Amino acid sequence: GAVVSQHPSWVICKSGTSVKIECRSLDFQATTMFWYRQFPKQSLMLMATSNEGSKATYEQGVEKDKFLINHASLTLSTLTVTSAHPEDSSFYICSAKYRESGNQPQHFGDGTRLSIL
Amino acid sequence: GQSLEQPSEVTAVEGAIVQINCTYQTSGFYGLSWYQQHDGGAPTFLSYNALDGLEETGRFSSFLSRSDSYGYLLLQELQMKDSASYFCAVSPLDNAGNMLTFGGGTRLMVKP
Numbered sequence: 001g002a003v004v005s006q007h008p009s010w011v012i013c014k015s016g017t018s019v020k021i022e023c024r025s026l027d028f029q030a031t032t033m034f035w036y037r038q039f040p041k042q043s044l045m046l047m048a049t050s051n052e053g054s055k056a057t058y059e060q061g062v063e064k065d066k067f068l069i070n071h072a073s074l075t076l077s078t079l080t081v082t083s084a085h086p087e088d089s090s091f092y093i094c095s096a097k098y099r100e101s102g103n104q105p106q107h108f109g110d111g112t113r114l115s116i117l
Numbered sequence: 118g119q120s121l122e123q124p125s126e127v128t129a130v131e132g133a134i135v136q137i138n139c140t141y142q143t144s145g146f147y148g149l150s151w152y153q154q155h156d157g158g159a160p161t162f163l164s165y166n167a168l169d170g171l172e173e174t175g176r177f178s179s180f181l182s183r184s185d186s187y188g189y190l191l192l193q194e195l196q197m198k199d200s201a202s203y204f205c206a207v208s209p210l211d212n213a214g215n216m217l218t219f220g221g222g223t224r225l226m227v228k229p
Contacts, residue, residue, distance in 0.1 A: 006159075034216060034217070041224075042221075042222075043204060043219045043220065043221045043222045044160065044204070044217075044219045045219075046216055046217070046218070049216060093159055093160070095217075106150075106162070106217055107162065108152075108159040108160045108161070109159060110158070110159045111158070111159045113157075
């Protein structure tokens with residue numbers, strides 16, 4: 001069964017709106033979660049690493065003021081796309097590792113398809 | 118840094134065997150993972166190689182050769198439902214293996 005839950009699965013909104021996406025680890029604690037973005041027919045690109053109780057680590061080129069990440073508890077990380085514009089339309093996916101070690105796979109949420117009109 | 122190369126597209130017929138290759142350049146990694154992603158869906162974990170050699174999981178097998186900077190995913194007895202994109206990914210040593218760097222993905226089309 002699913003170990004990572006992501007909500008909502010699909011959002012359509014007007015330009016300028018801020019959108020919050022939630023990522024929850026089910027039945028396990030995830031001190032680290034990851035946020036990816038995927039454009040059509042492209043690979044997953046890591047946006048940021050979300051750390052419980054501390055600031056997120058953003059990848060080069062990702063605007064931290066535009067993509068706000070909050071990891072308020074051991075089971076919840078949120079990504080807020082602030083003042084979204086059509087170019088922010090993409091598939092956003094979160095993931096978490098069941099155990100914090102290098103050789104464990106990541107489990108992905110079902111993704112959020114964001115469409116900005 | 119990390120760089121992973123995969124063929125962009127592979128086509129095969131139902132019942133056949135297909136191999137998806139992944140060549141990489143990295144500064145060190147814990148292991149090579151493979152993920153499957155159907156259109157509109159999220160990636161699902163398929164297989165992981167920490168050591169050189171072959172890992173078998175049902176119809177899917179994955180291979181790693183660190184000396185050759187090369188790995189592959191082998192899919193046997195192909196079914197129509199195997200049509201999807203397949204990504205190889207590494208867990209870099211310089212991030213405690215916590216992050217994944219993905220290859221560009223291979224779109225597999227299985228035909229009847």
